[in-house]
Structure formats: C-alpha cells, structure tokens
Amino acid sequence: MGTSFHGPNPWPHITRAIRTRGPRYAAVPFLGHLAPELLPLRSGDLLVVNASTAAVRAHATSPVVLSHYLSKGVRILSSSALHAKVIVTNQRAVIGSANASENSLFTHEAVIISDDPQVVADSRAFINNIDETTAVDQIFIENAEREWAIGRAVPIPGITGRTQVLDNDFLPTPTNRIFIRQDSERENHPHIRTTAVKKPSRKELSVDPTARYRLETLTIEKPRSIARGDVIIRISMDNELLLPPAVVISNQERIPLSPRQFHCFLLVCNDLVPLPVADVEKRLADVGHPSAQLRSNHYVRSPSLRAELLAVWSH
Structure with a gap:
C-alpha cells in the first residue's frame, strides 16, 4: 500500500x-x-x-x-x-x-x-x-x-453546527436529480443495494437531541449513475413502504475485493418516517401525477413531480 x-x-x-x-x-x-x-x-x-x-x-x-x-x-x-x-x-x-x-x-x-x-x-x-x-x-x-x-451546540465547522449540506432541512437546493430505487436484493442483476434502515432508539433521541441524522451506505454497480448531491427515495422490498429521501453526501469509492462495485454515503434524516406507497400514489394522483411509477427504478424527470414527492414528507 x-x-x-x-x-x-x-x-x-x-x-x-x-x-x-x-x-x-x-x-x-x-x-x-x-x-x-x-x-x-x-x-x-x-x-x-x-x-x-x-x-x-x-x-x-x-x-x-x-x-x-x-x-x-x-x-x-x-x-x-x-x-x-x-x-x-x-x-x-x-x-x-x-x-x-x-x-x-x-x-x-x-x-x-x-x-x-x-x-x-x-x-x-x-x-x-x-x-x-x-x-x-x-x-x-x-x-x-x-x-x-x-450546554448548547456551538457552530464549529467540522465538529458541530450546521453546514452547507444541511441548509433547507438537509436537502440540496435546488433538488435537480431524484432517483426512485427499489431494494434490489430481490433483483437478479441489482444496480443499487442499500443497508437496512435503522431507526434510532428512544434513549438516543432523548439523550442526544442533535442526533437528527444517520449515515447509510449505498452500493452501486454503475459508478456514474449516482453523484454527490443526488436525492435517493427507496422502496421497501415488499413494495409497501416508500422510505424518506436520502442525500448522497460523498464521492463513490471502489469496494475492496469487488472490482465492479462502488459505494457512497447517504445522509438520512431521523425525523422523517417511511410512508405507505399506496397513500403516496393517491396523493400524487390528486395533484396531477397519476403515473408516478413509484414501484420501479427510474430517474424522476418532471420538476413538478420531484417537488410533490418531497412535499409528501412535510404534511
């Protein structure tokens, strides 16, 4: 080395x-x-x-x-x-x-x-x-x-405090790239796999009030498909739950001993919870998006659909 x-x-x-x-x-x-x-x-x-x-x-x-x-x-x-x-x-x-x-x-x-x-x-x-x-x-x-x-949090860059990625409730502004991704353990040729979603314990949330975010790993087989600043909305393996938006916050790194796989970090907000896919589909249909395709992997091209997708977690 x-x-x-x-x-x-x-x-x-x-x-x-x-x-x-x-x-x-x-x-x-x-x-x-x-x-x-x-x-x-x-x-x-x-x-x-x-x-x-x-x-x-x-x-x-x-x-x-x-x-x-x-x-x-x-x-x-x-x-x-x-x-x-x-x-x-x-x-x-x-x-x-x-x-x-x-x-x-x-x-x-x-x-x-x-x-x-x-x-x-x-x-x-x-x-x-x-x-x-x-x-x-x-x-x-x-x-x-x-x-x-x-005490209170003191904004020291690199140690505590808010930084540029966390502005506007941690999502990048503007949010130009949003991807819908299924949990790909069910696919024969997965493009993206994610770690299991872990909710913080009650003790963590009560003792550490700043524990608003957690880190997860995104594994990618097509290295140029995802970039820092992209927003990923994932679907549970049973297609029943839509997981809250997560932001890609790192560059992609090759996984040792897996020459064709890369990974990067996702920032996930603990305040946001998974939502039933059926409920989200109904809400999107009510605001003019009856074919949102939430149950398949794709890039969300419509700016209005991107905005409505993120808005469902603010209600």
Missing part, C-alpha cells in the same frame, strides 16, 4: 483502512452521533477523546456515542488537551484532520494513510503516551449527559 493522501472526503478511506484484525488505537478529539459508523471500534480497542466539560457542553463530543463504545468493550480515555487525529492498526496509521463527526463529512478534510512500520510504531507510541487523561466509565458518562443538557 505504501503511503497515500486522501481528501477532501477521506472518511470512506479511513473506515476501510481500519477494518482489520487486532487492536486499534484511536486519538480523535470530537465524536458526533455518526462516529460508530465512521469509526467502528470493538472490544480491545483504545479510544482517546476530548470529553471535557467544555467539549460536551459545546455538543462536540456526544455522551451517547461514548456510551456506545463503552458497551462494545472499548477502553476510553478523555484528554482536554487532545487536538491531533491519529488512528493506528497493526499495519496502518491514519494521520490527518478529520474528527469522527457528521459535519466532518461536509468540510474539506485530509489524511495520510501509511503502512510504513516506523510511522505505525511512532503513531502508536504517540497515542499511548498521551498524558493527563481521565478514564471514561459509566459514572463519567452520566455526568457528561448532565453537562450536555446544560
């Missing part, structure tokens, strides 16, 4: 690079609610974060995410002085600018990924030598939850 540079959207490369066996060591100051998907850690891993009172009150580090990692058996330490972003596996080191934050997906970030043994060893030593740390346990998290409730 050698040493490679990745930017301005390095998270697909980071996530892929750290999916290895053996313990991982991560020093990432700020954790948004998408951190478990961006930074998939497990039992035996070490995570150093900035979970200071200031960071938690600014909603830069989520207690919900800390609780998630702790439940997975990850050892967590907090350092208020941490600013570096370094992740190390047995074979690779990731060094760069990206926090494990949803808004890091929308800012220009850059990382270096290297398998140079000396770089890997030095990076691991750096993380192990971070001093003045506090162990994060359940009592620490309970205190952090109280601080979170006291």
Whole structure:
C-alpha cells in the first residue's frame, strides 16, 4: 500500500483502512452521533477523546456515542488537551484532520494513510503516551449527559453546527436529480443495494437531541449513475413502504475485493418516517401525477413531480 493522501472526503478511506484484525488505537478529539459508523471500534480497542466539560457542553463530543463504545468493550480515555487525529492498526496509521463527526463529512478534510512500520510504531507510541487523561466509565458518562443538557451546540465547522449540506432541512437546493430505487436484493442483476434502515432508539433521541441524522451506505454497480448531491427515495422490498429521501453526501469509492462495485454515503434524516406507497400514489394522483411509477427504478424527470414527492414528507 505504501503511503497515500486522501481528501477532501477521506472518511470512506479511513473506515476501510481500519477494518482489520487486532487492536486499534484511536486519538480523535470530537465524536458526533455518526462516529460508530465512521469509526467502528470493538472490544480491545483504545479510544482517546476530548470529553471535557467544555467539549460536551459545546455538543462536540456526544455522551451517547461514548456510551456506545463503552458497551462494545472499548477502553476510553478523555484528554482536554487532545487536538491531533491519529488512528493506528497493526499495519496502518491514519494521520490527518478529520474528527469522527457528521459535519466532518461536509468540510474539506485530509489524511495520510501509511503502512510504513516506523510511522505505525511512532503513531502508536504517540497515542499511548498521551498524558493527563481521565478514564471514561459509566459514572463519567452520566455526568457528561448532565453537562450536555446544560450546554448548547456551538457552530464549529467540522465538529458541530450546521453546514452547507444541511441548509433547507438537509436537502440540496435546488433538488435537480431524484432517483426512485427499489431494494434490489430481490433483483437478479441489482444496480443499487442499500443497508437496512435503522431507526434510532428512544434513549438516543432523548439523550442526544442533535442526533437528527444517520449515515447509510449505498452500493452501486454503475459508478456514474449516482453523484454527490443526488436525492435517493427507496422502496421497501415488499413494495409497501416508500422510505424518506436520502442525500448522497460523498464521492463513490471502489469496494475492496469487488472490482465492479462502488459505494457512497447517504445522509438520512431521523425525523422523517417511511410512508405507505399506496397513500403516496393517491396523493400524487390528486395533484396531477397519476403515473408516478413509484414501484420501479427510474430517474424522476418532471420538476413538478420531484417537488410533490418531497412535499409528501412535510404534511
């Protein structure tokens, strides 16, 4: 592999690079609610974060995410002085600018990924030598939850706050490209497959009020068919539910060991719920679109139909 540079959207490369066996060591100051998907850690891993009172009150580090990692058996330490972003596996080191934050997906970030043994060893030593740390346990998290409730989100690009992709309720403006896609597990030659839709737990929504969005993966067999900024409206496998609109927020990356498949990230709003296809078809017919073709894969060419499709989730 050698040493490679990745930017301005390095998270697909980071996530892929750290999916290895053996313990991982991560020093990432700020954790948004998408951190478990961006930074998939497990039992035996070490995570150093900035979970200071200031960071938690600014909603830069989520207690919900800390609780998630702790439940997975990850050892967590907090350092208020941490600013570096370094992740190390047995074979690779990731060094760069990206926090494990949803808004890091929308800012220009850059990382270096290297398998140079000396770089890997030095990076691991750096993380192990971070001093003045506090162990994060359940009592620490309970205190952090109280601080979170006291504080407020501070708009720091790449850490917290709204960014350009989230304007106009997270959908791009104007929305020129909308695609209807069925869950293609049922197709013999799928063009697009999606991960299962996961709703946030009540605890997540009550403890972390900013957890309005989640990240999902879109797998594409025709790499030029989907682009950043496109809106995807998916249909459940049984053709009964229309899933809410999702925005493509990353470039396409080739899937390792699958040379003909690519994937990208979708941003999905937790506030929006699936709707019965029959109800949506009736509503569209009532406003002049009796043949919306919601049960087949296609690009929605009509500007008025695109507008009406998005409008059904505002009623």
